[in-house]
Amino acid sequence: MTLKHISLIIFLLVFGRAFSQDEATNSEKGHTYEANWESIRSRYKIPDWFRDAKFGIFIHWGPYAVPAKGDEKYPKYMYYKDHIKKDGFNTYEYHQKTYGNHKEFGYKDFIPMFKAKKFKAEKWARLFKKSGARYVVPVAEHHDAFAMYNSNYTRWNAVNMGPKKDILGALAEAVRKQGIKFGTSSHLANWRNYYWKKTEYDNSNTEYVDLYWKPVKNKSKPSQEFLDTWWNRTTDIIDQYQPDLLWFDFGLDKPGFESVHSKILSYYYNKGEIWNKEVVFQNKNMRNVSFPEDLIVLDIERGRMDNIFKYPWQTDTSVGYKSWGYIDNEDYKTSNYLIDELIDIVSKNGCLLLNIGPKADGTIPQESVKILTEIGDWLKINGEAIYDTRPWLVYGEGPTQVNKGHHSEKKNKVFTSQDVRFTQKKGVLYATVLDWPKDNVFTIKTLSKLSKVDDRSISSVEFISGKNKINWSQTNHYLTINIKGKSPCKAAYVFKIEFKN
Structure with missing residues (x-):
């Protein structure tokens, strides 16, 4: 064997070893999912921890809790003269009579009033534990585009303004200390949230375009600029808080978001591999083409399945009939009704994500506390028929x-x-x-x-x-x-x- 041959063999051995090490390192880091359904399907399955959990808590909380009127869409309808709720409430008129002209006092002006001085993440987490919940999903950012976390991509966040603390981070730490899984939700895909007028409202001021966004036509698709913003803010949440569960609202199903569907799913599932934990992605799938049913958990808003569904699924609903966020005239459901709903959902292979809306000061309404406590009392006695179970032959x-x-x-x-x-x-x-x-x-x-x-x-x-x-x-x-x-x-x-x- 010549020196040339020996040198070649040594080179191949060294190069091959280095390549194998790089490949192993990539595998350890979780680079296993490509941005296509086939690649994701080849490895992913809904984790047992979610199928066993059955009951979670949803939290809608933001500056919209300050007016505490109408519902959580106050920031949208306060700019819309002709919108009247079924109970006759006109958000536009109420805002003008209570806070003045929309150009002088816009939605942005609620943010300094949203101080959350009585917010205690540990107290919340103890209540959630007492309720029997096994996962908790606070809203990271609602349609109003105010970030309830320490955002790297918007100044309109809870660390810079309002509470001046990382609400999402505090909840993540407190909830995980209780042994409860932690998730986050994003509603930012609704880029047409605000109604614009050229001079009549404060959102015509370009100084606030990073909160209100830019005027767009009805039924228009999101621009690439918005898609980039959405991507940066969504991956920022994922990277910072490492959620066990990631929940998305209807907006992600709208035309124009197709390019990010497999991309965000593979990004999140790869992160789960890196973190060495099993993660869950949830979506409404309104158009039935957004995400394959076997690769995510289908979420049904204020509704259910009428039979056993072959894949794990979820209902998200609220303790009240009127709103997701706190309002001062909420019509609350009974714990009896909600326990029956949980039982029905679980029998059909589902989980219940039950929402509460805290007050602007950071306290949870007593009606919600009572409901969660009563659910927890029932689960203490009867939980073995709920947790860790699977559907039977019939529901x-x-x-x-x-x-x-x-x-x-x-x-x-x-x-x-x-x-x-x-x-x-x-x-x-x-x-x-x-x-x-x-x-x-x-x-x-x-x-x-x-x-x-x-x-x-x-x-x-x-x-x-x-x-x-x-x-x-x-x-x-x-x-x-x-x-x-x-x-x-x-x-x-x-x-x-x-x-x-």
């Missing part, structure tokens, strides 16, 4: 049908004692009845001896929700459970069922 039985799709919750009726929802875990079946029957007798047709769903013989029935004595029998037509005494808890009642084989 349930009963006369009350749920409407499917976005913004369908207002059409749903209250559940009855005939409505039952099923979940399963480790070979055990859980049957949750959504109301207490007047005669104390629970009947479940799906678990009869002649059931077309599962006709196995039952070996045991245990009442999870209380210490009441029970008698049960499995006949050709029903599983019948007779309970002694009064209802031991509110909302819904869980039975743990095991089969002989």
Whole structure:
């Protein structure tokens, strides 16, 4: 072997080793997903931590909490003369009467009033833990474009103005200390949020264009300048706060955002690899072409599925019927209603992301505290039928049908004692009845001896929700459970069922 051959072999060995090390380093850093669906599909799956979690808290909080009127879209409708809410409230007129001319007092002028002096991230996190939530998702930036974090790309942020503290960072630290997963949401893709007039409003002043953006025509697509802004601000959130979950609103589904879809998904999933943790990306998928269903978690706003969905999914809804942010005349739901909703969602392979709207001073309204506490009390007793479970052969039985799709919750009726929802875990079946029957007798047709769903013989029935004595029998037509005494808890009642084989 000549010296030339030996030199060549040494070169190849050294080069090959260096190449392998670089390749290994890239793999360790998580550079595994390319910006196309095939590459992402080859490796990604929805993590079990999300499928097990079932219940999360959403937080809509920003300068729109200062006026506390209308809803969280106050910054949009305060500039729109002709918009009247269903309850007759006209945001434009209210603003003019309360705060004066729109040119002198615009949305920007609420920001110095948004001081959040009573905000205590640790106190919030303890409440979320008490509620039984396993993930928390604060809004990083809403349609108003005010960043609730230490942004590197906009001066209009909570560190520079208003609270003058990193709200998102404080919540991330406090929530994670409680052992709860931390997510963030972005609503910035709605670049047509504000209504412009040439001289009538303060948003005609070019000094504030970085908050209000530029006038655009209706139905126009976002400019490349806006897409670049969106990308920088979104990746800034990802890089700084390393969220376990990333949530996007309807805007990302609008025409013109197609170029960033696979790009942002691969960017975030690669970051998850670098951080060595499993992450979740959520989107509304209104146009059904934005993101493949198997690569993200579909989020349904104020609505649900009407049957078991083959992929994990999520409902986002709020403790109130009127608004996502705090308003002083909110119409609050009951914890009973929301617990039933959680049970129904989980039986269909979903999770519930329940929103609260804190006040401008940083306190959580007592109505919200009460609701979260009562949900937590129910989950302490009955949580084994919710957490870590999977759908059964059917989601349930009963006369009350749920409407499917976005913004369908207002059409749903209250559940009855005939409505039952099923979940399963480790070979055990859980049957949750959504109301207490007047005669104390629970009947479940799906678990009869002649059931077309599962006709196995039952070996045991245990009442999870209380210490009441029970008698049960499995006949050709029903599983019948007779309970002694009064209802031991509110909302819904869980039975743990095991089969002989």
